[in-house]
Amino acid sequence: MFEHLISAIQIFFTLNNILIVAVGLVIGIIIGAIPGLNVPMIVALLLPITFYMSPIAGLILLISVYKGGTYGGSISAILLNMPGAPAATATCIDGYPLAKQGKAGKALRASIYGSVIGEFISDLILITIAAQIAIIALKFGPTEKFALIFFALSTIGVVSSENKLKGIAAGLLGLFFSTIGSDPVSGVSRFTLGIFNLIGGIPFLPLLIGLFAVSEIFIQIERKTKAHEKNMILQVSKNREDNYVTLKEFKENIITIIRSTLIGLGIGALPGSGSAISAFVSYGAAKNASKHPEQFGKGSLEGVIAAETGNNAVCGGALIPLLTLGIPGDAITAIMLGVFLVHGLIPGPDLFVKSSKIIYPVFVGLIVANILHLFIASLGLKLFIRLLSISRSIIFPMVIVICVAGAFTVNSSVFDVYIMILSGVLGYIMKKFNFPVAPLIMGYILGPLLEISLIQSLVLNDGSLLPIFTRPISLFFMILTVFFITGSLVTQKRIIKKY
């Protein structure tokens, strides 16, 4: 492998390839930061362009957009409490409270470091032991998948910081929303109320934009700005410590970074999972293991690092089934499969032998992308913070126009904009009554996965649920679920005792 890597370095290092990585990252960060525009959409739009590029350049462009986009979602999540991408939903929970304390710089830097380190480690693991991970991932049948999703659902209780019952209620509401539309097995319509547009279900992006971005606009609009008031979005602390991640803080979070990376890598390697699930599970695990769980939800640096490391580590993990088995892990890697096929490359175990002159330079590109990611994101950071000094009367109306445009473009339908507005009102009411919004998104994402894997598991096991407790991997996740819930209850007791 190492001889391949040395020649790959020589092949990759051209000005053209480095520029492509940089451009891809910039596009990804911008797209990721804008609520309503999503990375799969842009990757799909860029796909035809890659047909005219070399396979190395084409693949590395899409991977850079993927990496940049996954990170970019955290910018608007931290600064405006509006996740630019679903993966950044968990980042809002602590990122925005940090920004409200004037520590936007610290939160953004933590997000960059977490993202880059998570990506870097997961890429290294992808390069070295991808095949072994893929073999484990192949052992995941519907029963194991059901146990994993069930485990992921248990994070809902952990994510809800104040009242766990309210968090569970929000999660259940999300699960209910996911049932609207066609039943995934029989195709029977459920709760469509005779509305044709609901047959495909509640569109995800308008729901996400509404619950987070639009509801935040409504919250902000409550406050009437007085003439003498500085009309800024948020104040930024001038204190250096509030704008940087200190070495001490970094050292304190190394274990969180490693844990979240492994979670992201593992979840990413499973086809059909996703970075949002990974971010929530990483966040929940960090809270359970933290020495300061009481700070979670109120501006915990650990929370931001856990969520961001977890969602970016998925990028490397999602490439594992694609490269080793030819199975795309998510929508983006499914689109990437197109680049492989157009250039006559067949993903699978033979790829590393037959196309080593392409795949190893791409691996080098992954590492270069991580290094450039650190520089580009750090350079852009001051610009992002400057956003906060723009007048509220300009930035919030601008955000809502972008949100409306983004919601409309999902299906080119005004109905989606109405869904966004309704979700905005729902999110506003939930926030006013202290119901957390993030578990609703979590429930919505996990609902269909849970239902399909449960049905498939029942069909495969002749209607019996027993194999969930007898198969080793699913049993492992069920035990983990019990530990997670118990851990979360113990953490809650610790917080109550402390205060």
Add this chain to the structure above:
Amino acid sequence: MKVKKPHIRQLGEGSVLIVIGIVIFLLIPSQIEQMLWMETSLSPSFFPMTISIAIIAVGIGLIFQSFLNTTKAEFTGFSYTVLFRVGLAVVSLILYAFLFSNFGFVVTSAFFLGIYAYLFGGRSIIKIGLSMTLIPLCVWIFFEKIFHIPLPHGLLF
């Protein structure tokens, strides 16, 4: 403002959840067709039914919790001004969505930006005028020209 009996609010929240759960449960027979031929799989109504029961259970849990919770809590309620401002924001947003498919994205967005800029405390006519012109144009160029994502053109632009 300080609410003297916060548990009453939680009692209300729990009751609303129970009502939501019951409504979902009652809607199931009319909104989900039963598939009698499906012997090997779960009924399409199984999952929603489980969820509705769970919502009712959580609602009962919240009511139970409300009797235990007697501490005073901060409640940023809805004043008349707040309701008016948020109501205006919602109505103008609905109007915006309704109009932009007919009159086009750029023109409708410009008017909408003006209303929202005013709601957010903008009083400088030059600033509002500039944002009304530049923001819709920039968004339109970004979506339509750079990424070729269509936005509604409508009658005007």
